[in-house]
Amino acid sequence: MFNVTFYIRRLHSICGIVPMGLFLLEHILTNAEAIGGPAAFNEAIGRIALIPHDIMLVIEIFGLAIPFLFHMLYGLYITLQAKNNPAQYGYVRNWQFALQRWTAIFLFVFLIIHVVDLRIFTKGGGTPISYELLDQMFNNAGWFIFYLVGMIAAIFHFCNGVTTLCMTWGIAKGPRIQTFISRVMMLVCLLLSLVTIAFMISYKMH
Amino acid sequence: MADQKTVHFIIERQDTPDSKPYTEEFLVPYRPALNVVAALMEIQKKPVTKDGKKTTPVVWECNCLEKVCGACMMVINGKARQACATLVDQISQPIRLAPARTFPVIRDLQIDRSVMFESLKRIQGWVEVDGSWEVNTAPIQDPNVAATAYEISHCMTCGCCLEACPNVGPQSDFIGPAPTVQSYLFNLNPLGKFDKEKRLNALMEKGGITSCGNSQNCVEVCPKDIKLTTYLAQLNRDVNKQALKNIFNK
Numbered sequence: 251m252f253n254v255t256f257y258i259r260r261l262h263s264i265c266g267i268v269p270m271g272l273f274l275l276e277h278i279l280t281n282a283e284a285i286g287g288p289a290a291f292n293e294a295i296g297r298i299a300l301i302p303h304d305i306m307l308v309i310e311i312f313g314l315a316i317p318f319l320f321h322m323l324y325g326l327y328i329t330l331q332a333k334n335n336p337a338q339y340g341y342v343r344n345w346q347f348a349l350q351r352w353t354a355i356f357l358f359v360f361l362i363i364h365v366v367d368l369r370i371f372t373k374g375g376g377t378p379i380s381y382e383l384l385d386q387m388f389n390n391a392g393w394f395i396f397y398l399v400g401m402i403a404a405i406f407h408f409c410n411g412v413t414t415l416c417m418t419w420g421i422a423k424g425p426r427i428q429t430f431i432s433r434v435m436m437l438v439c440l441l442l443s444l445v446t447i448a449f450m451i452s453y454k455m456h
Numbered sequence: 457m458a459d460q461k462t463v464h465f466i467i468e469r470q471d472t473p474d475s476k477p478y479t480e481e482f483l484v485p486y487r488p489a490l491n492v493v494a495a496l497m498e499i500q501k502k503p504v505t506k507d508g509k510k511t512t513p514v515v516w517e518c519n520c521l522e523k524v525c526g527a528c529m530m531v532i533n534g535k536a537r538q539a540c541a542t543l544v545d546q547i548s549q550p551i552r553l554a555p556a557r558t559f560p561v562i563r564d565l566q567i568d569r570s571v572m573f574e575s576l577k578r579i580q581g582w583v584e585v586d587g588s589w590e591v592n593t594a595p596i597q598d599p600n601v602a603a604t605a606y607e608i609s610h611c612m613t614c615g616c617c618l619e620a621c622p623n624v625g626p627q628s629d630f631i632g633p634a635p636t637v638q639s640y641l642f643n644l645n646p647l648g649k650f651d652k653e654k655r656l657n658a659l660m661e662k663g664g665i666t667s668c669g670n671s672q673n674c675v676e677v678c679p680k681d682i683k684l685t686t687y688l689a690q691l692n693r694d695v696n697k698q699a700l701k702n703i704f705n706k
Contacts, residue, residue, distance in 0.1 A: 253657065253660035253699070253702070255666055256660035256661075256664075256666050257699070259666035260699075328669070330627065332627075332628070332669060334622055335620070335673075338535065339535065339677070343673075347622060348622070348671075414670040418668075419692060419696060420691075420694075423693070
């Protein structure tokens, strides 16, 4: 007996934390440098660029692209298994369940547009990512809102994902600890969202 | 009698498993402590709609009338519950009744819940008994474990948890919270635990415990207050350990 479904589901669960969750945190930290202005942000990007291109490419393909695509495609399949019913059963956890799936669908589209635009066409086409480039993009209100919503959706999806991971792996068993973890993660969600809003708005300030 | 107090029902009906659903409204004479099953019995006695039109009696299932058998589970004002234990005084009117469409509808409010029986067979929801014992020779059971087993044994396969679960339905192959948690009951049994590995492996298959999405509606709607999510988390621990055994013991 191989129980393929079991291993794929568990792999899907781990992928959400490593590498995806860690990458999201790194993304927020690097982007938060924008609060310090163009020089600070460009310097943070410069630090990442110190990683040799060949090594970076291997990390990007095997550490990011493959796990991301796996999580996104299998996650889409999971999303299609649900008939969301928070209007009927309006419990907090059921709303979070539905939001996890709604954010998943939005992020599926968001991530494809984001990566194809900035990583493949812009950076892959030879234009380095810089504060000035993003500032220009965020001058368009549509892009600004699209990225802000995308970031907050990703943060919620990650934080709620940690909560459900603790249930799925049998780490948090009883309702007391499950509720505790859920509240802590929603607090983390709030804090990360505030940081994101701060660095996004800072583009308008400098 | 003209100004007698009545209870307003809006019932989703369906004549055959494949025909289109429609709604009919009924006024049932009020009496103290009236429950939904008793009101349906009144409609059965006098199948006349609110507008005075004669119709066929509404079909539903019930048996024990004391929240033990699970047969009268239906969607009442949007939520899955037992019709016999739902008092008219405690819910808002008009009272909307609908069949639990997670299951195939046979007629009106009557549904086919045999899928749960099939799921119980899948998870081996029984103990291979090889005889009975005198009290002093029976296998010893921890009374704390027995208390947990007693709680889970209250499950009457009514299907409330499956109806409320967003991951159970025609779009998914999830067997649902009730049959999944029953495997834990039999794993706790002093003799049933010998088949624990078989049950856990069944839960690791497609449609098993991995299909749980942690919406936790099951524990909210369970009419027997079984701590379903706690036992689901325990089973998640158990299948993880079983997975390690499967990898490293063979």
